Structures are given as structure tokens and as C-alpha cells.
Amino acid sequence: MAEETTGFIKLDKLLIPLKDNKNELMFSYKGVLYPRRLCCAETFEALETMKVRKDDVLIAAYPKCGTNWAVHILNNLVAASYKDYLPGKTLQVLEFGTPETVKEMEDQPPPRVFTTHLHYNNIPKSVFENKVKILVIFRNPKDTAVSYYHFYNKNPLLPNVSSWDEFFQMFMNGEVGWRSYFEHALAWDKHMDEENILILTYEELKENLYEGIKLIADFYAFPLSEEKIKAIADKATFQEMNDNSPQTHGALGPIIFRKGEVGDWKTLFTEAQSQEMDAKFEECLAATKLGRKLQYDKYCKF
Template structure:
């Protein structure tokens, strides 16, 4: 896991900024996508363009609230199993968050570096694409993602809240939330689903059989592990295990990052009209695509 003090320090700082930030002032737009002013700056994005990726970097991409902290933990454990060295990340692990000097400091970090990101494929630094860095992309069904995102905003003290679920849903569908539209993100990444250096995995599949998912990740990154090692990592990486240690690993925000982790929690909030609207949006953007099929929308998102 990321170096606790650095991770917690960064989050505490972002929460402190959030205290003074009204929801209407939470976002700034960079290259057409809204980002939270509490975590990103246009100066950092400009510096990111010149980021120097290494071919053995590991990129973990996902839309917010799809399980990025979960797979970061799993991949850190995979590296530990291979190298017997605890993976340390002296910077906040989300590539596009932090100060513009971050990328200079990252040059000193030992390989492999784990970089998590919520960026669209075409917003990644060119060096990641040029070096064919391996990218693991985690997706979660859009209804549970929206509900998780709403709870994050409205449960975490200091983060600007929405007046209601209905208000959040409207903004989510329009893509007026941090990191923009789920569907734009999905459409953009879907174009690269067959790239040899890109692997897509599904949050719901990990929930169903974590050991199988971990084995697939290990194979993708070229880590050779025994079955016992996979089982050990699996036992340490269940949602419940992560939640129990979340304050230790992520500070006060931990229990909010690992709230429920359930599949189907959307049924508690979605109205019939909202279901129809989301189903229509999915059909319009992803029906008939490889990713649309992989998301198993009928299984996870239809009442």
C-alpha cells in the first residue's frame, strides 16, 4: 500500500481544502473534463504531459469509485510476493493528483512504479503509450458506481455534498462530476480493449471469485506465483479484510473508501425513471461494444 503518512497527509490536505469549497466551485475544466480543484490543478496537468514513463511501470486505470484502492492493494501484494520487498509509494498514487514537481521526484523511485489514474486513455501522458506500459483497467457497473460516488460525496465529512440523490444522479448522467462522464470514459477506453498491453477486469468478477482475478492480474504482469501465494493474497484482499484495516492504511477516510463494496446496492436509490434513463444511456453508448458485453449489464443492472 502507499506510504501511509504520505497518502493520509495528501487526503487530509484535500479534505481541508474541501471545507472551504462549495459544490458549485468544486470543479475546474481541463481539456473538456471537470476535475476537483481540491486534488488537481492545470499546472500539474501541464507538467504531466512531460512525464517520463518506464516500460516496467504498472498503470491501474479506473473511473472513480470502481475499486482503484482495492486493485492497488492487490498489485502491491503481488509485487511483495515476488520481490519480498514491501511496495512503498512515496507519492499519492493517483498520477494526475498532486503538485507539478511530483513527476521530477518520481524519477528517483525504484521500479516497478505503480501509477493509478482516472484519466481517459487519450489523456494519458504520451510516454505511457509510447513505451507500451502495461495497463490494467478496472470497470464496475454504472449504477453501483453512481451510488458509491454519491455516498462518497455525502458521507465523507468536509467533502461538498449534494442536496439529494436525484440532484447527484442528474449531474452524473450529464458527466458534471469529478473526472467527467462514466460513459465517455468507457467509450474512450473501449477503443483499446484489444490492445496487447491493456487488460480489462470487472469489479463484479473480483467480488465473485477474487483468487481467479488475482491469478489473471499476476499472469498479465508476468508475475509467476504459486497457487498458495494467490490464495494468501486473496484472503488478505477481500473487501472485508480491506475495510477492517482501512483506517490504518488510508486514515480517517478509509471506512468511506471501503463503504459497502456490494453488487446491486443501486437498488436502494434508483427510481424507475432513473433506471430507464441509465439503461437508455448504456444502450446509446455501449450496447454492441466489447466493453458493453463484458460489463454484463443485463445481469447486474436490470431489476
């Protein structure tokens, strides 16, 4: 078996040199904001014809819903299942980098583990044509918003926001990177019952990490023993990942790992903001299958 491993973003490889002296950190592509130093229009165009394989592993998540957590889990599940699996030292986010990055991903041997924050409609069509199995992670919208706010102000590749109040309105209006949380959720809700898609929530993983990892292992048909799954779960807690982040994520560790709590939204939301989010959720997601899975009343009410 391959040794335990993890993935992380190695920015010196993925940063895109700017062609001008403008200081804008974000750019718009087809109406969606992306970080200018990580994404470019040419990469999105290259992704449209990217060659995917049926045995690829794809993780999809709106920003700050648990991407790094899911990548850590899946990299270790794959490493335990394929003795020759040697993951690159770069967390392979589909939309990060240049067209050359896409070509490098295409040339990698199987199994390949990718992740993306892209909206369902913007994921390369060949992913769905080849029925690639996709693990989708969602988190309750209030904790997502608070985590994203802190991420904006700690990450030098994203613009600072003057206040939580300003960011809250940006989040509600979909004026943040990768656009609206609610648009993402509504798109995935339409595909929840498809056999190649598994949707788990951040809260489910927090409440029973072993069962969550077992679900993922079963979904991908990884032939692992209960003991091995438990060993992976023991090393996939937030505290364990945070403690190891200087080795796995370097300088990005403090940016990516903050609290990892459920309910941290109560530290910033005002009563009026909570009610505004409640109304938005009721309008968009309350009646959907994904909305019910998010257990909004349990995790998002004072």
C-alpha cells in the same frame, strides 16, 4: 520476499494550498472537473512530459469502480515478486499533487505502481509509447453512480449534493469529477484487445477473487505460486480491507470503504431513473465488447 503491503492516499502530502479565498472545491481543466485541493493545471502540464518506464505498473479506473481494491492487490503482487520493493506510503495517483509530486514519482526506483482516473486520451502519451501494462477496472454504471454519490457527500474535498436525484442527473450529464462514465468506457472499449491492456470488472473480482488475481499476476508475468495468490486473495476481500482500513487509510477509511456490494443501486434508483440509465447504456455501450463484458442485464435490471 517483501512483506505484504498496501497503498493509500496520504492527504497531508498531496493537498494543494489554495491561492485565493474562493470556496469552490472543483475546477475545470480542458472541460473536465477535478478536485481543486488535489489537482492543478500545472500538474497536468507536467504529466505531459512525465518520464515513464516499460516496467511501470499502471491502474486505470473511473472513480468508484474499485481503484483502492486494485491498488491493494497489485501492491501485494509486486511485493511478493520483488524482494526489494518498498512502496511509498502514498497511493500514487498520477493527477494528484503538484509538479514537484510528478518529479518525485519520476525519481522513484522500479517497479513503480501508479493509478489514475484520467480519461484514456488524457493519460501521458509516453505510457502508450512505452507500452506500459495497464490494468483497467470497470464497474456496472448503476453501482458506480450510487457509490460516487455517497463518496461526494462523505468526502470533504468534494462538494455536497443536495439529493440523489440531483446527483443522478449530474452523473448522467457527465457533470461530475473526471466527467462521463460512458465517455471513459467508450474510449477504453477501442483498446480492449491491445496486448498491454487488461480490462477486468468489479463484478468479476467479486465473483471469483482468486481467478481475478491470477489473471492479473499472469498479465504482469509475476512468477507466483497458487498458494501465494490464494494468500493474497484471502487478504483482499472487502471485509478484510474494511477491517484493516484504520491502519491502512486512517481517517479516509470510512470515506473510501462503504458497502462494497453488487446491486446496491436498487436502494436509490427509481424505476424512471433505471429506465433512463438502461436507455443510455443501450445507446452507448450495449453493442460494444466492453458493454458485453459488463453483463448489464445481469447486474443492472430490477
